Amino acid sequence: MEALSAADLQLVLDEIAQAMREAPDRGTQACYIPELARVAPDQFGIALCLADGQIVQAGDATTAFSIQSISKVFTLAIALGRLGDQLWARVGREPSGAAFNSIVSLEHDKGIPRNPFVNAGAIAVTDAILQGLQPREVLADLLRFLRMAAEDDDIHINKAVAASELANAHRNLALAEFMAAHGNLRNPSALTLGTYCHQCAVEMSCVQLARAGRFLAGLPGAPRLVSPARIRRINALMLTCGHYDASGDFAYRVGLPGKSGVGGGILAIAPGRASIAVWSPGLNAQGNSKLGSEAMERLARATGWSVFG
Ligand code: GLN
Numbered sequence: 284m285e286a287l288s289a290a291d292l293q294l295v296l297d298e299i300a301q302a303m304r305e306a307p308d309r310g311t312q313a314c315y316i317p318e319l320a321r322v323a324p325d326q327f328g329i330a331l332c333l334a335d336g337q338i339v340q341a342g343d344a345t346t347a348f349s350i351q352s353i354s355k356v357f358t359l360a361i362a363l364g365r366l367g368d369q370l371w372a373r374v375g376r377e378p379s380g381a382a383f384n385s386i387v388s389l390e391h392d393k394g395i396p397r398n399p400f401v402n403a404g405a406i407a408v409t410d411a412i413l414q415g416l417q418p419r420e421v422l423a424d425l426l427r428f429l430r431m432a433a434e435d436d437d438i439h440i441n442k443a444v445a446a447s448e449l450a451n452a453h454r455n456l457a458l459a460e461f462m463a464a465h466g467n468l469r470n471p472s473a474l475t476l477g478t479y480c481h482q483c484a485v486e487m488s489c490v491q492l493a494r495a496g497r498f499l500a501g502l503p504g505a506p507r508l509v510s511p512a513r514i515r516r517i518n519a520l521m522l523t524c525g526h527y528d529a530s531g532d533f534a535y536r537v538g539l540p541g542k543s544g545v546g547g548g549i550l551a552i553a554p555g556r557a558s559i560a561v562w563s564p565g566l567n568a569q570g571n572s573k574l575g576s577e578a579m580e581r582l583a584r585a586t587g588w589s590v591f592g
Pocket residue numbers: 350351352353383384402448455480483543544545546570
């Protein structure tokens with residue numbers, strides 16, 4: 284397929300945004316986090332950052348939303364930078380085939396979560412980077428990383444969202460305590476979970492998120508935050524585990540490494556070509572943005588950007 288110009292891509296995004304604006308079935312917001320349940324479901328935004336640094340966007344692409352589990356990609360990058368391969372003693376690299384908040388495989392695997400993107404795995408990663416630091420230092424590091432990645436200082440944590448999740452965090456607390464029972468938690472579960480909920484409550488717009496993902500796409504102008512060898516591996520995990528028990532379906536339909544969050548955002552990486560962010564608050568049965576997934580599928584079809592050619 285011939286390379287598409289920014290003007291061609293603008294037409295593609297406008298068409299996708301129009302179709303998504305009219306979509307009758309928009310999914311349901313994450314109701315287990317009351318602050319997220321209140322977000323208006325009629326919103327849709329999409330943004331691309333291209334190899335030459337240009338941004339192409341449509342819809343509500345500059346509205347900030349809760350990045351939730353998309354934060355797990357960035358904390359993984361930070362944890363690998365700090366602990367290197369030692370991290371893999373505490374978390375696996377296999378798809379779970381289970382819901383993002385499932386506890387099922389934890390018992391079978393003796394407290395070692397399947398991968399860094401299911402909740403248990405991300406809680407273990409956060410626990411690992413908390414080692415020797417205070418929660419506020421870990422969160423400041425994360426914000427610094429995101430602001431450098433996006434080259435934008437206007438990225439913050441929404442404390443009301445964090446408090447709303449923490450007040451209802453029974454399941455995640457159970458995951459943390461279960462890992463503690465197997466010796467796979469180094470800090471008190473309340474401390475690790477408080478940090479985790481704040482990390483998930485970072486807010487970014489599609490434009491900011493697409494810019495923050497440039498380093499993962501290996502785009503020429505991107506800040507060099509992580510080595511190319513690690514970028515390859517983070518992308519591999521995004522492709523195989525980034526959408527939980529819908530990771531296979533996302534790979535089949537879209538063919539790009541991606542990471543979703545229950546705030547309705549998805550970050551997808553077209554290596555060497557573009558970093559892509561989409562947002563619509565309504566989720567499908569697997570907890571991934573319903574219209575976001577559909578938009579990614581349309582975009583991949585229109586551009587031919589699938590990593591599988
Ligand atoms: N903070 C959310 C949770 O732990 C993140 C889940 C998600 O985005 N899939 O439940």
